[in-house]
Amino acid sequence: MIKFTYEGSPKKLSKAVAESYSPGYYTFKKLLDNKDVKVNGARVKDDVTLYGGEKIIVYTPPDLIVEEKTAEIPIIYEDKNILIVNKPAGLITAGEGATAENLLKKRGYSVCAVHRLDRNTGGLTVFALNDIAYKELFKAFKEGSVEKFYHARIKGEPKKKQDDMTAYLVKDADNSKVYVYDEFRLNAEKIRTAYRVIESGEYPLLEVRLFTGKTHQIRAHLAHIGHPVAGDGKYGAITGTPYKTLQLQAGRIIFRFPEKSPLFYLNSREYKI
Numbered sequence: 245m246i247k248f249t250y251e252g253s254p255k256k257l258s259k260a261v262a263e264s265y266s267p268g269y270y271t272f273k274k275l276l277d278n279k280d281v282k283v284n285g286a287r288v289k290d291d292v293t294l295y296g297g298e299k300i301i302v303y304t305p306p307d308l309i310v311e312e313k314t315a316e317i318p319i320i321y322e323d324k325n326i327l328i329v330n331k332p333a334g335l336i337t338a339g340e341g342a343t344a345e346n347l348l349k350k351r352g353y354s355v356c357a358v359h360r361l362d363r364n365t366g367g368l369t370v371f372a373l374n375d376i377a378y379k380e381l382f383k384a385f386k387e388g389s390v391e392k393f394y395h396a397r398i399k400g401e402p403k404k405k406q407d408d409m410t411a412y413l414v415k416d417a418d419n420s421k422v423y424v425y426d427e428f429r430l431n432a433e434k435i436r437t438a439y440r441v442i443e444s445g446e447y448p449l450l451e452v453r454l455f456t457g458k459t460h461q462i463r464a465h466l467a468h469i470g471h472p473v474a475g476d477g478k479y480g481a482i483t484g485t486p487y488k489t490l491q492l493q494a495g496r497i498i499f500r501f502p503e504k505s506p507l508f509y510l511n512s513r514e515y516k517i
């Protein structure tokens with residue numbers, strides 16, 4: 245059970261809770277549907293608007309919500325320039341609310357996030373420890389000099405054991421969702437996603453390489469080909485499956501810095517979970 249008093253400007257209940265305790269939207273929606281949330285002593289079923297001063301109680305098993313005070317962030321690699329961690333699913337990388345960046349700063353690290361994972365995607369996340377490292381890492385991620393590999397458990401066996409796919413992604417910011425099309429559309433961005441099946445079955449396990457890092461790219465692209473990530477309520481694979489949380493993890497990173505880069509020493513090393 246979680247208790248807190250909301251102090252702030254008018255905001256939807258789901259956003260107020262997410263900023264403090266980081267449940268995914270569909271997890272919180274389930275809590276509302278079950279009337280497991282109280283506002284000022286009354287159970288609510290709708291995502292009501294808060295105006296400040298409301299007393300909130302959320303009745304939930306502790307494994308459904310990542311709390312800032314107790315979240316553990318395992319360190320995978322650390323030197324004087326960079327920090328690589330295994331970010332828990334349910335925790336925001338950086339920004340407002342309960343964030344991995346804030347937690348690391350509270351532990352004494354002077355960090356700055358150079359890329360972000362979706363809240364509900366866990367795994368390898370890279371932070372810079374100084375300005376030079378930030379510039380080099382930011383440039384590397386932007387220019388595609390970092391090879392990023394994810395593990396995704398999906399619904400259904402793909403016809404191809406491996407594929408290198410291109411498509412076009414359109415972002416719908418108002419609904420926090422993206423749409424993928426085979427042909428170019430207005431305001432679309434070209435995306436490239438490759439995968440290989442590493443474990444077959446009803447819910448196969450893929451290793452996915454992300455060439456273009458767009459919002460929800462892996463989730464939306466795999467859903468577009470008919471094989472959404474298991475446990476992904478937003479893109480269609482949670483009802484009727486044994487997975488209630490998103491089965492997607494950033495599992496492997498390889499750096500490809502140019503020879504003159506101060507981070508060249510990191511080249512060709514593989515960092516993985």
